[in-house]
Amino acid sequence: MTEEDEAAFDEFLAARTTALLRTAILVCGASASDAEDMVQSALEKVYRHWPRIRHDNPEAYARRVVVNGAISRARRRRVLQEITFAQPPETSVESPDFGLRDVLIAELRRLPARMRAVLVLRYWEDMSEAETAALLGCSVGTVKSQAARGLARVRARMESLEGVSA
Amino acid sequence: MNVEEALRDAMAAQVADVQAPPMLGQAIRRRNRRHVVRFRLAGAALVTAAVAVGVPVALTAGPGTAPAGGVLTGTNAGGTPGASPIGADDTVAVPGIIVPDLIGKTAAEASPILKEAGYTVRVTEITTDEAPAGTVYGQMPQPGTTAPAGAAVTIVVAVAPIPSPGATAGDAPMPQDLGNLGDGRTLGGVHVGYLPEGLEWGKWSAKDGFGTRSYTTSWAKPGLEPGMYSVQMIVYRKQAAEDFAKRLKGFAAQGAKPIEVDGKKAYLMNVSEGGDRVIDGGTRTIAWTLAPGVGVEVMMSPDYVSEIGDAAADRELKKIAAGVALDK
Secondary structure: OOHHHHHHHHHHHHHHHHHHHHHHHHHHOOOHHHHHHHHHHHHHHHHHOHHHHOOOOHHHHHHHHHHHHHHHHHHHHOOOOOOOOOOOOOHHHOOOOOOHHHHHHHHHHHOOHHHHHHHHHHHHOOOOHHHHHHHHOOOHHHHHHHHHHHHHHHHHHHHHHHHHHO | OOHHHHHHHHHHHHHOOOOOOOOHHHHHHHHHHHHHHHHHHHHHHHHHHHHHHHHHHHHHHOOOOOOOOOOOOOOOOOOOOOOOOOOHHHOOOOOOEEOOOOOOOEHHHHHHHHHHOOOEEEEEEEEOOOOOOOEEEEEEOOOOOEEOOOOEEEEEEEEOOOOOOOOOOOOOOOOEOOOOOOOOOEEOOEEEOOOOOOOEEEEEEEEOEOEOOEEEEEEEOOOOOOOOOOEEEEEEEHHHHHHHHHHHHHHHHOOOOEEEEOOEEEEEEEEOOOOOOEOOOOEEEEEEEEEOOEEEEEEEOHHHHHHHOHHHHHHHHHHHHHHEEEOO
């Protein structure tokens, strides 16, 4: 690793770490400190291969490591989250002034890890279906169906909330 | 507002305040050094062995011609081993050759580079997903260090791990690391004496997914898709048990109150997906040390909890915990 490599790596960190950390928090649905740890270990991998990847879209590489790390971490924890599509709204536990944003984030957290990753990549990172599929190593069809299911759940949540406040 | 916009807006608000921690660069380099150091120790032993073999060759090649400072002479880089001995005129102070950086190259690319530099190539494999399969994950000695010609350079080539628990429900087989467990109640030297009624073994098991020596399996209500669980248990031993003990301390530090299960101190709380935070809305989990060097964690799926109710869930978790014993 030359000095120039090191300097370029520092620049990369300064420019990209916050974005990676935000993505990690959203994808793993966990606390900032859980996410920080994950981003750090992902960036260590980037650092290890830096001379090779620095000219070849290191950000995409880092994002892939972060997202896949977040998914496997979530999955290790709950083997697979049970998916219940006809989930009744739990209006009783939520006060009426519970903000829409909080409700949506809570619902996002409840999704299975990969479905959540699809929504984050598509709507937070603004990635295309094809880019999302490439990053997650799955087919475009899977991205489509996961996004549709995830959105349907979030939408159901939104509507139930609007129904309550109306 | 449509749902996509609402979600985008909610996600933006959620992480608006998040900033990268300072000093991250140092932390990463420190971690990387820790990684490298382990390699380096092994590498040092290896180089020593290679040099011990190499010295007599160098001496016969040019007895009495070794320059002051004890620097080895040897065949030039690229020289054919076994070629005519180097004459006195050719003697140059070659303080070993700088080992090239092979990390990230494919094994097929790396071997000729090493041979051309005058090294012997040794290949070992490591199962990891941290580098693309077939590429060099590590090397001994480290790139940039010097090693005499003829020394063995070991390249560690990444081999893809066997895929871990299913990608989505139903489209990947579940791992069967421990084989057929029968009723699924004995694993990792621990027997589960009590399970809530109506659950059956999830017909999968995984080893070392939660650290080295850990064992896990699950029980589910009949009819759930493969990979779904109602109750999951992890048994920690060896290094994994030590890490687990630290997590238990972490739970206490976060204010979790211990309860007593069968005379032992246990923690019953909601845990984050990372497994180290006590949070609202996490997975209901009971965790305790069963015996010295044996940790156990049992969690209940959020759906199963909402089905039987919070109070019943806690009751069942305590009963499961009380029924867990070392397998005789």
